Each structure stands twice: as structure tokens, then as C-alpha cells.
Amino acid sequence: MNLAAYFTYIATFVLMFLGLFIVMARGNLIKKLVGLGIFQTSVYFLYLGPAKLVGGTAPILSDAFKVYTNPLPHVLMLTAIVVGVATLALGLALVVRLREAYGSIEEDDILAQDQASAGATEAA
């Protein structure tokens, strides 16, 4: 098996696992979003890698061009990139608000503060 021929697939799945791992393993809210971004980026590779033909052109109806690349996956991924940007922007905005409310962007800190305030209301 020629590993080089599968390069894009391997890169896709390495990025996918790395991204998901960072989301799960990191407690810092910004780092989690970075992981999420990497995870989403791997999907662009998944769509685009198989869609590109070496030497392919845009689909033009002319005898001069025989080999062409399917443009649809590229268009789909443009949409997915927009969705990814929106998600990241909203996530970062939430982190800013969280920092204002809790004074921290560490998941453990925030959960501990919530637990402390929940205990306080129950005691009262």
C-alpha cells in the first residue's frame, strides 16, 4: 500500500482526532475552541481531498478541456467555513462574557464557583 497516495486521508483523520482530543482534554475555554476549530477544519479536508483531480479545470463546456474537478464540494465547504467562523465568533464572545462574569476562563474555576454559589443558596 502506498501511504503517500493516502496522504490527504491520513492528514484528515489525524486532524480530526487531534481536534476532538483537544476539545475533551483541555480545561481552558479558548483552547477548547481552538480544538473545535481544528476538528471542523478536518472536515474541509474530508470533502475537498477526494474532490480535487490533478490537472482538472473548472467544468467548462469545451473540447479543449477533458478533465475537470467537481466544484460542488468546494461550494459546500465555503458554506461550512462560514458556519465555522460564526461558531468560533459566538464561542469567543461567550468566553468574553464568561470572563466578565467569573473572572476566569478555566472550566474547573467556573464549575467550582458555581458549586460554591449553589452551596451558599442552599445553606441560606
Added chain:
Amino acid sequence: MNWMQHAPALQVVAPLLAAPLIVLMRRLSWAYAIAVAACALAFFFSIGLWSQVQSTGVIAYAIGNWPPPWGIEYRVDALNAFILCLVSGTGMAVLLFSRSSNAHEVPSEQRYLFYAMFCLCLAGLLGMAITGDAFNIFVFLEISALSTYVLIAMGRQRQSLFAAYQYLILGTIGATFIVIGIGLIYLLTGTLNLVDMGQRLSQVDSMRPVYAAFAFISAGVFLKLALFPFHNWLPNAYTYAPTTVSAFLAATATKVSIYVLLRFYFTVFHLDAITPHLPLSLMLGALAIAAMFAGSATAIFQTDMKRLLAFSSVGQIGYIMLGIALFNASGLTAGLVHLFNHGITKGASFLLLGLVVTRLGGTQMSHLSGLGKTMPWTAFGLLICGLSLIGVPGTAGFISKLYLVRAALDLGLWWVALMVLLSSLLAVAYVWKFVEAAYFRPPPEQLPPSLANVTTWDMRLMALLLTLSTVYFGFDTRFTLGSAQAAAQYLLGAH
């Protein structure tokens, strides 16, 4: 021009266009009026589509006149016409309720933006339900999800921010899993049209990528529909969101995700080809039964009524999935009826809690004590909803549990029927917790000054309407059962 002919597109476009219009207007009263108009249009069109599907069958609508499978197709059939009615109907009730309830629960400078987000969320959910294009499902899913995160973060307490963040992470992972699954099928078949995908997948030789796609899509949708043990985002989201948002999410968001799961399982994947290699019924059934017990048992130990209802939702989603896991007509019918009945029951419960929040300032059990004296009608309404969650005869919840037990017994699965009854006993325990607080404890000595915290007539009317429908659908099952049966038949005949 015949407007009804464009109903499939218009009912998504109306709320979608209303959202930016609201942001431009900025005036709260205008924002509210535009949102109500868009939502009413969507409700009107979905009722129209439902009746049209009853008489003529499937409606196919090519967006921009591009014929499918190249263009995006909106496809309305017996299943999603039913879902559209549920989403736009409860959306309407929640929206009319929100005008006065938001005054207490949403910061004043964000109130007009609430309506923009609400319209976007509604457009996303309706779009997910109506579209016949796999990638379009993902786009609408993200539209509804992103607006939901914002809506949750509008809650009064700071915990709502973290609840929104948690949901954003898990929701995005879920959506990305779904888009990976769709990508794998696209690579296999070269099409994005769901019906076309289904036809081409049956001619695929190698099943391994199909299993991978199946696993990705299942896991992604399980996250979105909060099937146990993928439910971690749900309790915090429902607890800390403004009450109107909790009502809307509980009644619609998880339900539309269940619809997406059904659509993929029955229209795209051929279950006949997959079930021999994968004990799907057993896997889904085990998760569903685990959800029924874990959700209801955790609900018993909650001290916040909203949180209690959130865990009860995790349990109730278990019943819906159990019906689906039986993979036959009666099981699917039971699951779909429960989808509708649980949607309106939970919507009604959260709206009634919205009245409690407005009047008493919170939903802790300490706020609720003596509710039977301070707010007798609201307490009685919550009691009716509680009975429906248990499945007592005379309420909507009874009908769906009856059909679920019957479907299990038809297959000779008496132990599954027993599980349904046993887990309902847990529901008795958590509803009793409310009853004890409301009827057997004295009201707090210092009630909040009543002048500032009056519930208005539109709130009370909407809460009353949804509560009454919880009872109504316990007696008149023509709409719910008829639609669910037609949908189940359609799904099983489609492949």
C-alpha cells in the same frame, strides 16, 4: 400568483427574513409585531401543507426551479408535515407568551434581539424539517443551533453563559459528526438529495463506508437529541435559559433532531441492509431504556423545578426512542405520538413555570411551596402536566404510553412493557415532589410585592391553551394518532 404553491419555501423564508428586519427596526414593539407576523405566517403555511399532504400526498418543491437532484428540493410528506405543525404551533404559543415574560427574564437592551434570535431559531428548525437535501439539513441545523446558544445565554444568571458555552461545544461536535457522515455518503453516491441518496446507496457494493457514515450520523444526532448518555448539555441549558426559551427548546429542538434521525434511518440508509449486521434495535432499545430510568431517577433528586423537568425530558426522550427502536409500524406510531404529546406537555409545563418565575421570582422548591394557595390555577395546571408526564388516563401522555406498551406486547416483548411501567413509577416520584411542595407546605411568609410582578392576560391565555391541549389530545386522538400512523406507514413503505 398562487401563494399556497410556494408555501414550502415561504414558511422558512418568512421567519428568516424577519430576523434581520427586527435587528434593523430596533424598536421593541415593532420587533414583537414582526416576529408574531412571521411566526403566524409559518404556522398558517404549515397547517396548509399538512392538509394538502392529507389529500394529495407528497409535495415536492424545487427551490429556484432547479430540478432535483441538482437543485435543493423541499419535500413535504406525512411525517414532516406533522413535525412542522408541532414546531410552528408551539413556536406561536411561546412567542405570544414571551412578550410579558421577557420583561422579567431578559435584560432590556437585549429584548428586541431576543425576537431576532427566536425567528432565526424557528426558521432553522422548520428548514431542518422541510428540506430534502442532506447538506441543507446541516446548514439549517447550524442556524437553529447558533441562535439557540444566544437564546440560552440571555438568561438572568451567569450560569446561563456557561450552559450556552457547553451546549455550543457539544452541539458543534454533534453537527460536525453529522456533516462527516453526510460527506462520506456524498463521496459514495455523488448526490445530496436524500431520496436520491437512498436509491444510490442500495446499489453500493462495499458496505464499510456506509457503516462509518451510519455511525457518524447516529452519534451526531444522538448528541443533538440528548439521548442518554449524550444528554449532558440539556439540564443546564433548560435550567438557566429564560423560561420561554426552555419551553420552546423542550417542545421543538430535540423533537426536530429525532425527525432528522428518522429521515436518515428510513429514507437514506436501508435498514434492511444494515440491521442484519448490526443489532440496531437492541442498541437503541438499551440506550432508550437506560434514558428512561436514569433521566427519571435523576429528576427525583432535583431541588429546582426547571432542572427537574429537564431531567424528566431526558427520560421522556427515552420513551420516544424506545418506540423507534421497535422498528415496526406500531412502535413508530407510539414514538411519534409521544414526540408530539411530550412536546406540548413540556411546553405547557415550562410556560406555567414562566408564570411562577414572573410572580414569585424563581423555580426552586422553596419558591414553589404553598403554590396551591398562592397560585391555585398555575399549580393545578402543573399538576395536570405532571399527570401527563406520568401517563395517567385523561391526559396526552396516557395515549402515547398506551400505544408504546401495546407495541411492545405485540412483539412479545413483555419485559419492555414492564420497563415502561416501572419507569413511570419513577415519574410518579418526581411529580409527587412538586405536589408535596405545592399542596402540603405552607406558602413562604413574605410574598414578593404583587404590584410589580403581575402575570398578564396573554401569558395566562397561552399557558392555559397549551395545558388544555395536553388534556384535549388525551381524548381526541384523531390528529395525533392519525398523523403518526400515516407517517409510520410512509416511513416503512419508503424503503
